[in-house]
Amino acid sequence: MSALRLLSTIDMARFVARGFLRFDAVVPHEINEQFMAEAGETAEPDEGFKGSHRDAFAANAIPEVQAGTPLANAYEPGTAPARLLALPLVAGTLQSLLGPEIVFDHHFLHVRLPSRDPSRGPNLSQHTHQDSTIDPRQAFDVQLMYYPHRITRDMGGTRFIPGTHLRKVSEFAIGRYQNVVGQQHVVCEAGTLLFLHHGVWHGAGANQSDRTRYMFKIRLRAAGRQTRAWAIEDYRPPDKQRAIFFLKSPPEENTVETVLTTPEPWFEQDTGRLEYINRIKLWRYLTEDPEYDADYWLTRLDENAAAGNR
Amino acid sequence: MARSPLGKSMKLPKLKGNRKARLTNPRQKVLVLYLANSALDAPVVAWALYDGSGERLHMAGDEDSPPYKTGLDALREGWRLFQASQIQPHVRGEELDLSYLKYEFFFERICEAVV
Numbered sequence: 001m002s003a004l005r006l007l008s009t010i011d012m013a014r015f016v017a018r019g020f021l022r023f024d025a026v027v028p029h030e031i032n033e034q035f036m037a038e039a040g041e042t043a044e045p046d047e048g049f050k051g052s053h054r055d056a057f058a059a060n061a062i063p064e065v066q067a068g069t070p071l072a073n074a075y076e077p078g079t080a081p082a083r084l085l086a087l088p089l090v091a092g093t094l095q096s097l098l099g100p101e102i103v104f105d106h107h108f109l110h111v112r113l114p115s116r117d118p119s120r121g122p123n124l125s126q127h128t129h130q131d132s133t134i135d136p137r138q139a140f141d142v143q144l145m146y147y148p149h150r151i152t153r154d155m156g157g158t159r160f161i162p163g164t165h166l167r168k169v170s171e172f173a174i175g176r177y178q179n180v181v182g183q184q185h186v187v188c189e190a191g192t193l194l195f196l197h198h199g200v201w202h203g204a205g206a207n208q209s210d211r212t213r214y215m216f217k218i219r220l221r222a223a224g225r226q227t228r229a230w231a232i233e234d235y236r237p238p239d240k241q242r243a244i245f246f247l248k249s250p251p252e253e254n255t256v257e258t259v260l261t262t263p264e265p266w267f268e269q270d271t272g273r274l275e276y277i278n279r280i281k282l283w284r285y286l287t288e289d290p291e292y293d294a295d296y297w298l299t300r301l302d303e304n305a306a307a308g309n310r
Numbered sequence: 311m312a313r314s315p316l317g318k319s320m321k322l323p324k325l326k327g328n329r330k331a332r333l334t335n336p337r338q339k340v341l342v343l344y345l346a347n348s349a350l351d352a353p354v355v356a357w358a359l360y361d362g363s364g365e366r367l368h369m370a371g372d373e374d375s376p377p378y379k380t381g382l383d384a385l386r387e388g389w390r391l392f393q394a395s396q397i398q399p400h401v402r403g404e405e406l407d408l409s410y411l412k413y414e415f416f417f418e419r420i421c422e423a424v425v
Binding site: 180274 | 344345354355356357359369388398410413
């Protein structure tokens with residue numbers, strides 16, 4: 001297991017704050033090529049853009065896998081997904097986020113066909129949504145998004161909104177949010193990976209190019225202890241709170257506290273502070289430290305309650 | 311007329327005195343703005359556009375910059391506000407929970423249908 005590339009504490013804090021980690025062009029070329037060969041060519045269904053790709057999927061080499069399968073047993077050794085998951089960066093990042101025992105939830109080959117024929121229906125982007133269903137847990141699943149070939153802006157790419165992962169919403173109930181300040185579109189080289197907290201709001205872009213776009217997603221969950229699983233040995237929480245609001249110099253960069261209290265551009269002026277509080281709660285969960293705080297946001301509430309002041 | 315950040319599709323019907331120009335096939339355009347707080351002059355943090363005239367098909371992810379900086383800017387451009395979200399009290403025990411964007415404003419303008 002020494003080959004695992006575990007996340008640093010600051011990278012974990014970034015994931016907690018923004019709900020994603022992105023690694024560009026980290027999957028070797030031969031795995032990308034093998035994956036594209038195993039995925040095969042996906043033709044446009046007879047029903048047009050809205051049609052199912054099930055027939056094409058039946059012919060490709062990506063297996064059906066039962067939900068709940070231990071990740072180690074999900075893919076045949078030597079296949080592209082197995083080789084991808086064995087990469088030290090991938091295995092280390094997944095272990096950091098989910099702990100050593102990981103279970104397969106589902107995977108899907110996302111295919112966005114080019115806009116060749118307008119008579120087959122409008123070529124639309126996917127509405128903004130949060131995957132699965134309302135999920136009230138503090139624990140989280142990880143969605144590994146794998147881009148096996150180069151994605152240009154006109155190919156659409158995955159659109160996602162950093163920092164939305166801690167909002168409890170009901171899947172496509174957020175479809176009305178067409179555009180959000182700070183949204184990102186995945187434009188990348190082949191072999192790029194996105195590790196998403198399951199709650200991040202996202203959607204597929206419309207493919208306006210003349211090439212089919214593929215993205216392979218694997219959803220994974222912790223089967224055992226999820227916490228303190230990254231390279232945490234050097235981490236020490238601060239022994240005192242720093243000054244807040246009235247400051248004579250900028251806050252120190254690259255500290256957990258600064259990362260957890262950095263806003264996203266779409267934050268509302270009141271709920272942005274609640275976002276900080278929910279990030280701090282998630283950091284408490286991951287570090288197993290019920291007293292951790294950044295900039296006094298939870299201490300202000302906790303200490304009053306502890307003193308019996310309600 | 312002030313320059314519209316959305317181009318021709320955002321131009322108002324021409325006015326003659328206090329009377330609006332007659333439209334033979336009037337259609338509704340709807341603009342939804344999500345603001346940073348409950349004030350109409352607060353900054354836009356998210357938005358959506360639906361064009362019933364058929365001139366343009368808007369969709370998720372089609373723009374990265376908001377059409378207006380604030381809700382008030384949309385009013386100044388001729389959009390008519392017809393609905394605003396209420397400011398709701400917080401449910402006891404769920405005060406720190408977050409879900410949907412809070413400050414939603416619906417605007418409309420009536421345009422000629424594009425055949």
